[in-house]
Amino acid sequence: MSVLAVISVIAILIFVHELGHFLAARLQGIHVNRFSIGFGPILWKYQGSRTEYALRALPLGGFVGFPMEEDSDNSFSPDDPNLLQNRPVMDRAIVMSAGVIANLLFAYLVFVVQFTSVGVPQDFVPEPGVLIPQVMSSTSPAATAGIKAGDIILSVDNQLLNQGEANVQTLIDAIQSSPNKPVDLQIQRGKQELNLTVTPDVSPEGKPLIGVQLYPNGRFSYQRSSNPVEVLKFAAEEFQNVFVRTAQGFFALVTNFSEMSSQVSSPVGIVDQGRTMADNNLISLFPFTALISVNLAIINILPLPALDGGQLAFLLVEALMGKPLPRRIQESVMQTGLLLFLGLGGILIARDISRLEIFQNVFQ
CATH class of the missing domain: 2.30.42.10 (PDZ domain)
Known part of the structure; x- marks a missing residue:
């Protein structure tokens, strides 16, 4: 049950992240044609009036899709002002950063729920x-x-x-x-x-x-506190502590990668760590959820290809140059980054699977 609880937590965090992108686009009137949790083959989908909603086979993330000029199923005019690529840089930056903001807000709300339902420590x-x-x-x-x-x-x-x-x-x-x-x-x-x-x-x-x-x-x-201000205060303090510690951890990883890289976990490792915490104390799922949500936010804001931060970096270059980089260059950088992330993810997953207790017992 604890494994299912942790997997559900990760699925919720992915949903929250993509929902941030989706709502930021929709609230600005930007066309969205796909909302997907997971990658790869479609397991379930629903075609809404404007957007296809789908669950896919590989639960390693998700994406929000926007119609592009070259899409064969694009029924919008190339100069439609509500196509994402036709919007000003600031509008697009809001959409790209909304997933990160959603994960940070959700982490804070997790602590609010914890201190409201379980009580103040x-x-x-x-x-x-x-x-x-x-x-x-x-x-x-x-x-x-x-x-x-x-x-x-x-x-x-x-x-x-x-x-x-x-x-x-x-x-x-x-x-x-x-x-x-x-x-x-x-x-x-x-x-x-x-x-x-x-x-x-x-x-x-x-x-x-x-x-x-x-x-x-x-x-x-x-x-349990009857003072909602006290709950919000404790939640803010706890969120700040988690955010600062996580940011310091990422800084240490970047500045001392050879020593810290072994602490990077795949989704398999994260599930295993969460399962151990939940087995010891189910209440620990609250801070675990907030911690993973903050990690997801910070990872995505890094200016690396295939991440939200990479898209924001392209927008910054466009703002400074007055025109976007050629689409061919952007796609090449993003595809290369995606392949590198998939390769790294595969290595981390294989490593973390080999560390699972069931496999260690088999090979002892």
């Missing part, structure tokens, strides 16, 4: 164990040992980790006292308990590390 209630919110690298000792983000370490070398922040230091001490020596861990992953062995590597600074973040395990108690 109050006191932190500690629970046994130490939480691993992030595995820093796919080549780290932790990843090699099979440790995943969302795991809870219950014991180290048969020493139970009880409640409180002191257990984080206990675990750190056990790791740092075992350079290049195996450390036995008891792990809770959802409803499972696993016994894993990790061997700390010694960093250039001489510290034994396993390559994870460590947080005290526990949960917040929640109290």
Whole structure:
């Protein structure tokens, strides 16, 4: 059920993104002839009075289609002012950026719904164990040992980790006292308990590390608020924290790609991480949804081919030059970018599938 919940979350976020483009066009009177969730063969479609709505076989994104002059089924005059390509740069920029804006607004609304329905976080209630919110690298000792983000370490070398922040230091001490020596861990992953062995590597600074973040395990108690202003305030603060951390993560990826690239996940990896979080605490689907929505927004605003940011970059060049780049150049850049993204996506999907527990168990 948790897998289906996470897949549904991703599908909703794709829908929200494309709906942003669709509404931005429609509200300006711009013609839209296709609204599609997914790519590839059509599984279901509905032909409306002005737009074809479709679900496609590959749920890796979506698109909003606009009639073009060269389309064989285009029934509009080439100089129709409501064709997208005939609109001023600013109108087109609004359409291209609307998906990003929709995902950011949706992330904020997710926190509003969470704090309205579940309540505003109050006191932190500690629970046994130490939480691993992030595995820093796919080549780290932790990843090699099979440790995943969302795991809870219950014991180290048969020493139970009880409640409180002191257990984080206990675990750190056990790791740092075992350079290049195996450390036995008891792990809770959802409803499972696993016994894993990790061997700390010694960093250039001489510290034994396993390559994870460590947080005290526990949960917040929640109290429903009757003050809507308080809910909006908490939601804004939480949204700001998520946005800043995500933007910092992307900056670190761009400036230190060789070290951070292993943390990039495919949809398969995202679903697996979300499943682990949902198994531990279903409420975590709220921040997970907001986090993925913000990630989707930031990814799409990057000035790269095949992304919204790439289209905005073309519009910026057009605004500066006073005329658009030749269609042939734009199409060549976008097609090349699309092929590169599909190739990278295929590699990431294959890598993340190989990391799934079911495959690791088969090949152990």
